[in-house]
Amino acid sequence: MAPPPAHPQRSPSPSQPSGKSEVTDLRSQLRQLAGSRAPGADDAKRDLFKKVISNMTIGIDVSSLFGEMVMCSATSDIVLKKMCYLYVGNYAKVNPDLALLTINFLQRDCKDDDPMIRGLALRSLCSLRVANLVEYLVGPLGSGLKDNNSYVRTVAVIGVVKLYHISASTCLDADFPATLKHLMLNDPDTQVVANCLSALQEIWTLESTSSEEAAKERETLVSKPVIYYLLNRIKEFSEWAQCLVLELVAKYIPSDNSEIFDIMNLLEDRLQHANGAVVLATSKVFLHLTLSMADVHQQVYERIKAPLLTQVSAGSPEQSYAVLSHLHLLVMRAPYIFSSDYKHFYCQYNEPSYVKKLKLEMLTAVANESNTYDIVTELCEYAANVDIPIARESIRAVGKIALQQYDVNAIVDRLLQFLEMEKDYVTCEALTNTKLESSSMQVLVKDLLRKYPQWSQDCIAVVGNISSKNVQEPKAKAALIWMLGEYSQDMPDAPYVLESLVENWDEEHSAEVRLHLLTAVMKCFFKRAPETQKALGAALAAGLADFHQDVHDRALFYYRLLQYKVSVAESVVNPPKQAVSVFADSQSSEIKDRIFDEFNSLSVIYQKPSYMFTDKEHRGTLEFSDELANLSINAEAGDSAVPAQRVEANDNDLLLSITEKEEGRDAASNGSAYSAPSYDGASATSAASQSLADLAFSSTSGSGQAPASSFAIDDLLGLDFSVGAAATPSPPPLSLNPKAVLDPGTFQQKWRQLPLSLSEDFSLSPQGVAALATSNALLRHMQSHSIHCIASGGQSPNFKFFFFAQKAESASIYLVELLINSSSAKSQIKIKADDQSTSQAFSTLFQSALSKFGTA
């Protein structure tokens, strides 16, 4: 059942009790003024309009005044007109019938003598965004595009895009894209040209999914004549338009090297531009043009370095942040380029911490043999900083640099100095700043020791002096305990410290610390058995009684090992140590390359390629080589099914980034609530998403895929019955391999290759819907039926799952896409199979498994 349409006039919220009476007040005043031609009427009107708009701004609904506002709008005063346009633009969508009233005066204004008014009226006219008024738009837009004033033309060009979004067919029928193209190549005003370019990109990109011709047109935008035409005029463009052009040039593939150098020579002075966006866009062009020429590419790094560093130091903190993110990407590709400019990344005292953090990362990345000493000295300054998180970060950075193997002597010295700083503190009370710092540092010292065993002697002297009682943080404590166990032969009181820790076993809340304690006691035992024996016994007993599964298991394991043979236990617990050479890098190079391709975009800031965090639908209009678009899993969905399409857009992301599913899901859920952001599952019942869901369902049945949804229900019920009645006697006709494996890549490939063999709609039991609320419940349930989930996503009420299963004793794989709408309890499955003949049997099996979901 669709929810009742939202009442146009919301009741004023309790926090604004005066809202309603104020609105009635305003209405009567407006009425009085409507026909008045008295001198001063305009001033009075202006005050009233101002009141109305200020109410609108603070969120009071003044849409009920629409009629009166329109009546008052017959005026020659331009400020009044502007306010009126603003009001009309805001409320026309909710009052489509009344909006018709405004058409008349807007159309008249479109023919005004003053180009300013013509432009404003045209802009407002296109901003009404009411579908049944498009017929009135075409005329004024057509004449606007031919207007002799460039201001009107710029407005008209953007108006075409707005029209396209309201009604694509009207826009195309009027042949506006062709007009825009003509304007783009011939108009003397560069702002008009730039607007045409952005408009054409938007229209053709959207159009190209359905039309070959549009795709071809879109390609011509990056063709040589167009690019050259734009490049030759680039200095006349406004700075923002330059960004647009540069973005386009970055897509252009020059035919030979001389062309590349021509373009770079032409654009070189753009690097000196005051606008950071232009500089960054130019850098992108340079980097992309020279990708194939390794030596020139290196020169480009040198060339763009200085302008980018300027941006870091000259701009606001927000700008520095964006530029630094890009520098970080560059330094990952070419660490040496900034090695002599490391002083640029020294932190200033009152920079915001997000900038400092990035600068610390930069310092870590640019450190090499020649500058390590300076950098580490500087980092140590921050360690005594008042800003605690940054102090911690900087000590961590020191550790990271140490792990990069440069000048270890100096660094270990430094780190030990920190520890000694701590030493003074040990006598002091509770948790002070430096203690926090040094606790994070101990973790590092541990990592260091793993890598440089030869340093252990020096460290031990220091570490031995730290009383474990004063270390609070679990990670630091675990690190300290690890060191105690590892170097117990050199620390005279190690067994006794461990013993006292074991005695306080119950007070130790962190399982990680208890695990480390167990191992440390074991290690200590093999080195100094007589002193540790008692502690070991106590630790094993405590471990066996521990309620934490891992701790219990490890204690049991050690116990049995010792029982079996002490020498074996020793070789397990105390194997000869090997230095860690490199700690695994967190990001694969493939992903880094991908991010580099998306230079000058949000990807760089998030350090993730865009497919991991944006919807396909929302990926930039500039996305020309969108390989992901080729995946188009469900090409059969109609354009009208907006919500369905969105869910689909998410599929690619789901499949591609199963590991990043968690992050991806936030972004992927965008689609389900365009205008009503739902921040948690609580909005499941919100009217907006409900109606969307209904729409989704009606559109799927409209496409003729669900002729017998009621039939399916009967079928399902019957099935349910038979399965329930004769569960054991007759084995299911199809048996599945419970240990089937399939990697996401293969799944994706198969899903693309195989034809759709079956598609069915059916209803879910209420219990099943209820059980959906628990995350992963369905996945576990299906797994118990040998059907494995490979990806899932969506947000209430729309869920989407991808499953696969393998036929027992056969390589035949079944792929399933399951859509569930929890508010209507409907679901739809699409099955693709290697072996088409058995897909019906599999479908039956799948549905019976699903029908049992929630009932168990």
Add this chain to the structure above:
Amino acid sequence: MLQCIFLLSDSGEVMLEKQLTGHRVDRSICGWFWDQSISQGDSFKQLPVIASPTHYLFQVFREGITFLACTQVEMPPLMAIEFLCRVADVLNDYLGGLNEDLIKDNFIIVYELLDEMIDNGFPLTTELNILQEMIAPPNIVSKVLSVVTGTSSNVSDTLPGATSSCVPWRTADTKYAQNEVYVDLVEEMDATINRDGALMKCEVYGEVQVNSHITGLPDLTLSFTNPSILDQVRFHPCVRFRPWESHQILSFVPPDGQFKLMSYRVRKLKSTPIYVKPQLTSDGGTCRLNVMVGSRNDHGKTIDSVTVQFQLPSCILSADLTSNHGTVSILADKTCTWNIGRIPKDKAPSMSGTMVLETGLERLHVFPTFRVGFKMMGVALSGLQIDKLDLKTVPYRFYKGFRAVTRAGEFEVRS
């Protein structure tokens, strides 16, 4: 492509909402943003680019006002941030400041400005001169004018000529009775001095600000006597690149009125005009602080508005600081400011006193950074000198004026 711009007050109230595309962005996004920044503590610490569940948000924080832009599309983040910064700058110039009341009083103007600055999510023009010709600023002059002439419109009824001229930043038909050009060198010195008193970093960030009132379409050239010291130069779009590259000459057709012609940086300077020497010794739960300030005075100019500011570490319970010159004040957030003013000729100002540490703490382990402020009129500390300014193409006589000023930028002394 931006979808919506919000202006939020420092209490999180939506002061202004400007929808840019057909997809309306619901206001609730502001609520989400505000909850987020409260949970982060200080909204200043919030990242400039945030991913909300439904949109990507760009935020720029100026004078208590948050400029928030939303998008769902991949776009160059710097472009969005840069644009918001421009919006803030333009509003600042238009309203003569930036605060909640000014925005609320003039919200119609702000709407009008945004209308011209961005359409369909794409920035159009942010050039102040052009905007001023389209929408008159709400200054006293225009108010007086409106009272006298009786027309109270703040919108000029003609379109700016620049929209149709070949020089986008200038109208072709400006006329002045008195032709004059003022060139200001405004420099900021950034320096870091470490605890041994050694100069770690000392550089000057400078801007050449020009205020030009010249009839017609003038073509100006400006040259320096020592351009080779300049590093990292950035130019206003009006500056031609070739003459600079070959002869280090600035050749340009200036916009009308005040604008920033170029910015530059001069690195590796050898000395600062002022010295600040903090000494901290701590023992037995108390800490003695002594700060000396003095002028190196090799420029022969007086140093004005000298301040020394630092944050007391949180482990300090109380502080008793006195100075022999100027005033010392400690705020509730433990920011200590020493206002010296002009450095006297006869004595060196110093501040000293004791600070009591938290009980149990023997010595101080966190060392504050001292931030120094000063101002010197009539001197550009980078040493940059203007050689000459010439006017071509227009046969007028005109008045030229040059000034220079240096302020402290990020001037830090570590202890």
